[in-house]
Amino acid sequence: MNYKQIKEGDIKLFVPVAKRIYDAPVFYNPHMVTNRDISILLLKALDRKFYCMDLLAGTGVRGLRIKKEIPKAQVDLNDKNPVAYKLIKKNASFNKLKVNVSKANAEFRLANYKQVYNYIDIDPFGTPVPFLDPAIKALKWKGGILGVTATDTSALCGTYVKACKRKYRAKPLRNYLMHELGIRILIKKIQEVAAQYDIALTPIFCHSTRHYMRVYLKADSGAKKADKILKQHCMYEGAGPFWTGDLWDTKLANKMYKLLSKTNVSQKTKKIIHTIKEESKIKTFGFFDIHKLAKEYKLKQVPRFDRVIAALHQKKYKAARTHFSDSGIRTNAPLKTIVKIIKS
Ligand SMILES: C[S@@+](CC[C@H](N)C(=O)[O-])C[C@H]1O[C@@H](n2cnc3c(N)ncnc32)[C@H](O)[C@@H]1O
The missing domain is CATH 3.30.56.70 (N2,N2-dimethylguanosine tRNA methyltransferase, C-terminal domain)
Structure with a gap:
């Protein structure tokens, strides 16, 4: 395999050289740097001792950045692709980072956790749905943070209505609000899975582009709290159900904004965080x-x-x-x- 060396955040890493990113033996998408930058800002802003699982790690870029950029974080990285597993190990030792790396199927890996995680990252190809149940079971139920990417935006934004109904049990809308509504469907789905186990998941941050959606939710345990979350799933203009509550924790968004000057992130990340800092103060649906x-x-x-x-x-x-x-x-x-x- 041909590699090239690149820099992202505070780490240097080897990534495969390929004509198209999907042809590479290990997946690395440079356009997802904002997605990863924001996870670093969010964990920094939460300022806790994190025990993290980068479940679908690819080259290891996100988990290794967390290990390097978040003080005292313990990080486990997993990818079922054996080539990815080797590359994660290579990238970890190249940056002199001590992490645990595994090459299991995600569900199997999570079912065999040794300690619950207070941060689990799900960054799949397409829908995150298959990984939600095992991740929620391995997450710290009081205060654990779940970070979830969905790249099946064509389902969530209403191009493929049937796929959205099947996977997310919601009818999407294809109009000017589709990205916000798609994120509200994704949140609803994740909350439903958690509620089965009497866990309430509250969104603390989210963002969306044309190609992906990303949400962060904070766990709390208790049947009544889970019921309160479910009560906020409502229909809108004959579509949904959608999560109708807040999308951001305003204080957190503000802290993330303040950390921009001290964090190695892209210009695009700075722009989006700046916009969300103001947007998050306005608690409206749409x-x-x-x-x-x-x-x-x-x-x-x-x-x-x-x-x-x-x-x-x-x-x-x-x-x-x-x-x-x-x-x-x-x-x-x-x-x-x-x-x-x-x-x-
Ligand atoms: C979108 S890529 C991850 C990208 C990576 N998080 C990043 O930021 O560059 C998805 C990864 O999940 C891995 N994967 C897919 N299904 C899996 C499964 N069931 N268990 C473990 N790994 C899986 C793939 O090998 C691939 O490397």
């Missing part, structure tokens, strides 16, 4: 699409977003751009107020 409204109300020009946001602030409403869409504004103002502003 946002407004200004381009769509401009079209509906036959405006000659789409109004400037900073002007709309400033006008909403002046009227004492909360308002900020949303990272879910370039044409969206999240606000607690009613539609009629926004229409009045964009028409003026």
Whole structure:
């Protein structure tokens, strides 16, 4: 196998050279750096002694970054691909990092844990559904954090409605809100799996791009707490059910923002964290699409977003751009107020 040496965060690592990332003997996607950067910022901001499992580790990049960048973290990495297993070991010793590496099937590996984890990372090809049940069982039920990626956005965002219904037991919507709604379906699904074991999973952070969705949830145990979570699964415009509660812990988002200056992350990561820091202060279900409204109300020009946001602030409403869409504004103002502003 041909390798090249790269740098990501505070580590250097070997990754396979291949024409297309999916042809490589071990998977490494440089476009997922923001996904990994954000997990580092989140664990740093939570500031605890973490016992982590990077369950589907690939080259080991995420788990090794955690070991290097999060003080006192203990890290286990697993990948069933024997070539990946060897590469993780090579990358760990190259960075002089002491971690435990295994090459088991994920379900088997989690069923044989020696100590419960207070952070489990699930970063699969496609849907995370097969890994949810074993991960939740191996997670610390009081305060454990689950980080989950889904790349089957075409199901969650409503291109493949049947696949979404089958895998997530929810009807998606393909409209301007689809990325937020897709994340709300993903959260609902993860919470349902946890609730079977009287575990309440509360989202603390999430983000989405065209190609993937990523959510972080914090565990707490108790039947009543799990019931309270399930009560927040509701239908919207004939679709769903969706998680209708908060998507972010505002204080955590703010801490992550403050850590940007002390953490080696990409420009794209800085931009998204900056947007979410403001967006997370506004606890609404959905946002407004200004381009769509401009079209509906036959405006000659789409109004400037900073002007709309400033006008909403002046009227004492909360308002900020949303990272879910370039044409969206999240606000607690009613539609009629926004229409009045964009028409003026
Ligand atoms: C998307 S890649 C992981 C990428 C990696 N987390 C990163 O940040 O670069 C998914 C990985 O899961 C591994 N995998 C898939 N199914 C698995 C299973 N059932 N048990 C263990 N590993 C599995 C694959 O070999 C692959 O390396």
